[in-house]
Amino acid sequence: MQSRPKEIQAFIDAARILFAVETRSKEARDLAVEIFARLEQPGEFRFETRERFPACDSLDKALEPYSDADDEYGQVAKSIKALEPFIGWSRRMTVANASPNFLEGHANGMICGPGGIEQRRDLQLGFTVMKPDVRYPDHSHPPEETYVLMTAGEFRKDRGPWLSPGIGGGIHNAPNAVHAVRSDDNPFLALWCLKI
Numbered sequence: 001m002q003s004r005p006k007e008i009q010a011f012i013d014a015a016r017i018l019f020a021v022e023t024r025s026k027e028a029r030d031l032a033v034e035i036f037a038r039l040e041q042p043g044e045f046r047f048e049t050r051e052r053f054p055a056c057d058s059l060d061k062a063l064e065p066y067s068d069a070d071d072e073y074g075q076v077a078k079s080i081k082a083l084e085p086f087i088g089w090s091r092r093m094t095v096a097n098a099s100p101n102f103l104e105g106h107a108n109g110m111i112c113g114p115g116g117i118e119q120r121r122d123l124q125l126g127f128t129v130m131k132p133d134v135r136y137p138d139h140s141h142p143p144e145e146t147y148v149l150m151t152a153g154e155f156r157k158d159r160g161p162w163l164s165p166g167i168g169g170g171i172h173n174a175p176n177a178v179h180a181v182r183s184d185d186n187p188f189l190a191l192w193c194l195k196i
């Protein structure tokens, strides 16, 4: 088994702290505990330059507030920048009830998981970056999921009201629960982890 490169380990260590913050719901924290326990076992590594999408250009602006931060947020930001050329970028191609700028306005970055820098099939750990004023479509997926916001942004569960949990907050999605996110007039970045 390969040992884990230090930039990925630094990202995981800092993300683990952000997902464990006590103000988050118990179900969100319980899910994170299980995911980060699985991450104690490294996967396989793939350091290849990957295709980028237009929304990747919003990464620097989203992470700018953390450029001098020496806390977990700063470490997550620094690790993402160090790993940026190798991140497994993808886009959601189903756009039902998304904003018209959605396709060009979002990118999902896989760090650990299928198609990620750390290839593994038991979980997903990464983030979504969006340009300003983008609404991600209502969607659902079998894996249970939780998010942590690194910027301002709003979430909606089922077809309920839009909520603004603030930086460090987020939502928890039970398997197959319908949810959506949207950015305000600034770039958006939220970490996510899913149990496969």
Ligand SMILES: [Fe+2]
Pocket (backbone or CB within 6 Å): 139, 141, 145, 173, 179
């Ligand atoms: Fe989701």
